[in-house]
Amino acid sequence: MDSFYGDHGQGRMWGDINGDGKLTSADALMILQAAAGAIDL
Numbered sequence: 001m002d003s004f005y006g007d008h009g010q011g012r013m014w015g016d017i018n019g020d021g022k023l024t025s026a027d028a029l030m031i032l033q034a035a036a037g038a039i040d041l
Helices: 025-035
Strands: 003-005 012-014
Touching: none
Parallel strands: none
Antiparallel strands: 003 012
């Protein structure tokens, strides 16, 4: 998987929205909630 470095220099995986180091349905849920305007990322 590709990764990037956030504002604090921590490595993160693309799509790992909650930052737990895994790509799960929880990440997908957060993306959908943000797309619907329910949460801010």
